Amino acid sequence: MGNELTNLSHIMGNPVTCRAIQLTDVVYQQIEVAVKLESLKAKHPQLLYESKLYRILQGGTGIPHIKWYGNENDYSVLVMDLLGPSLEDLFNFCNRRFSAKTVLMLADQMIGRIEYVHKKNFIHRDIKPDNFLMGIGRHCNQLFLIDFGLAKKYKDTRSKQHIPYREAKTSLELPDTPVLTLILELNKGKQDFGQI
Structure with a gap:
């Protein structure tokens, strides 16, 4: 380039x-x-x-x-x-209402994308509507997963064993949000979610 x-x-x-x-x-x-x-x-x-x-x-x-x-x-x-609009954009365009059929079709693709990332031994850690984009042209009905800046390897490639949780050495300086708190708590392992 x-x-x-x-x-x-x-x-x-x-x-x-x-x-x-x-x-x-x-x-x-x-x-x-x-x-x-x-x-x-x-x-x-x-x-x-x-x-x-x-x-x-x-x-x-x-x-x-x-x-x-x-x-x-x-x-x-x-x-x-180049990809098309995000799910957040589409949801807003549709007056924040999707039909049951649309929800099921999107959910099927979303699960498929997340499953693929997990099969490659990574977790995304920033799943949200803004990070799912529709394709364009011949891929206009295909959902794409983007933004892997916070993704983390969770399984050793050779042994296929889960990598133990450890505290980050540096702060990512992310805003303190309920979603971030939930992600950090989930990263520690099984938790009582009523306590979060």
């Missing part, structure tokens, strides 16, 4: 951001892609880790294809397939 990515700094917003832009590939075709950027000065960089996870998950149904990862200027850059 090289020179095509040299002027991306003008679309930078948040420490990690994702934007849809049009790039010219090596054979001069116009392609629309999603570009996720992270400052090389980020306090807790996660884009390199996320790019490695995408590589491990490549080929799975509902996993976006990664086109390129590298550093350009002051940013880590992850280029992947």
Whole structure:
């Protein structure tokens, strides 16, 4: 991709951001892609880790294809397939109501995506409607799972044994939310959820 990515700094917003832009590939075709950027000065960089996870998950149904990862200027850059709206966007567009048929069709695909990630020995740790996106074009009825920055290996690849829980060495500096609290408690193992 090289020179095509040299002027991306003008679309930078948040420490990690994702934007849809049009790039010219090596054979001069116009392609629309999603570009996720992270400052090389980020306090807790996660884009390199996320790019490695995408590589491990490549080929799975509902996993976006990664086109390129590298550093350009002051940013880590992850280029992947452009996808459509998130489930959150669709839900809002539908006045926050889905039919029973739609819910069942989405649930079937969501479970399939999560199962695939688990079969690869990882847990996502950030499951929410914003991280499920619909495909576009010939994949418009296919659901994709994105944003693996918080994912964690939970099983040893060789032994298939669960990796014991341990406290993180560094803080991710995430906002204290009920969902985050639940995730942290779930990560410790079986809990009485009435106490959370």
